[in-house]
Amino acid sequence: MANHDVPDSTDWLTTPLTAIAVVENALRCQICKDFYKTPMITSCCHTFCSLCIRRTLSNEGKCPVCRASEQELKLRSNWAMEDAVQAFINARPATLELARNADTDKTSSKRKAVQDHHESGDAPDGKRLRSSTRLRNTRSHPSYTVPAEEDETVQVSEGDEEFQPEPEDGLVACPVCESRMKEWQVFKHLETCTGPVQRH
Template sequence: MNNFLGQEVTDPTDFGDDKLSKLDASLRCPICKEFLDGPVNLNCGHSFCSLCIRGSLQAKTECPCCRSHALESHLKKNLALEESVISWKAARPVVLAAMTRPSSPPAAAADDERPTKKRRLNTTPSGSGSSKRSSFASTGNGNADTPIELASSPPPHDDSSPAPSPGDLVVCPACSKRVQLKRLNEHLDRNCKDTPVPRLEPGKGLGNFFTRPSESNPPSSSSSTASKSKAKPREPIAKFSYDAMKVHHIKAALAKYDLPQTGAREALVVRLQHWVEIYNANLDRREALQHSDASLRAELKRWEDAQAHLLAKGKTEVPEDIGAYEDAHKADFADLVKKARANSLKAKAQSQQQPNTPAISKTASQSQTAVSPLRRIDEDVIVVD
């Protein structure tokens, strides 16, 4: 309970801005009002948490938002929406902190008084034949120009220098890597990717092609471990026809997923039904966020404990020692008796204030006798003096 109270509860109203509140609300499930967990879409376009909408469709086959017909087979997971929810949950505290942070003071007025500068490039030839670019910064009044040297172009190729030999290293014009001159064309043909010549592993040559598998080298332990680590992807569980299943069939399905097999038939059906819901909803998450089977079993156990607590809370507790219970609540019982007697006296007083109802009934019976002349002889007639 303390852990639950210590959790931070988020709400779209945390943002004063209406636009951010709408953005926050659009990434929440309409059923549980929390951020979408494994979001899925229906044919109508509405999005929900996978577990929330699966439980809702078990009760009623319609969209909770627009009431259009919907089935569990219509669910489509939305990976882009899930990525948006993850990004927004990470950026949400940053946005809230930026909104509550005090605004920075205005910039100093001295920055506005800086004179504007203009740049112009001027190329002046040098005596050595290389060209240098210089820029002149002129003030607003144009009184002085100060040359600033930016860069100089590389010296031109000297034709008198000796040609490089095939073994010398040259710069590739595409990737600027240094490669041998004799391998430059091959380097460019491979799109600047140097692929070394693969070496043949022992036992993989052409001479070992006709040898028996037992004679060849056994697979290394690393390759076998890698193949075992690549587990088969999990597939969703198909829905069961619970009405047609017998108890031993239900227990066999529970044993397949290492679930408890105790309880009455109704409890077994509810357990298996909720397991199918949380298992299939877990597959609607991206693979990096999916929970393990052990974690799902623990979640099922917590859900069953919560359901049992709610059922026990709704039942009326019968005290073991009735005499001690009466003595402990004697004052409450006396107060209830006092209120009941007061209500009884009040009802009697109201009945005495009403008009005499027997006289009215007497007049009505006499009028009925006068109006209906045809009466059976054997009917009883009551005469009131």
């Protein structure tokens, strides 16, 4: 052959698609190690190139894989394997090239990501730190303002001379005249309420 680049399943081991090496091995004859040519299946369900298995049986009369006795007249064509091999052979060059290019692109992307990280420095962490500081300040702020609001409320209450605590008698005050009555009577009372009671 003029082309010395003989296709081999190890070609995949330098690409991200290393598992295809196993697939390719399954499509190769275990006698000649090449892709099946006119694959034939034995009675023990092993497949070989037609010429390879016929030569082996004429010399040994046994399957080269499991060493079971075999006869040439029992061989059957493995059409499904032949179709699979041909499809793989057709797709192999483009798939292998794509896998090799993908590996190169992946390496370039990693290199660019590392470079971008060094250029940006610790800016993301610094930004996160500043945000966290603001958040902590915001959370701590109410703890200082709440007591101040409570103090204001107390001052207003203390300044109200008319403030009287509600007696615990189970009654409620009318919101208009402040007369005390049972809760269920309030709505009916409001219909006839004349207003606040004048205090002397």
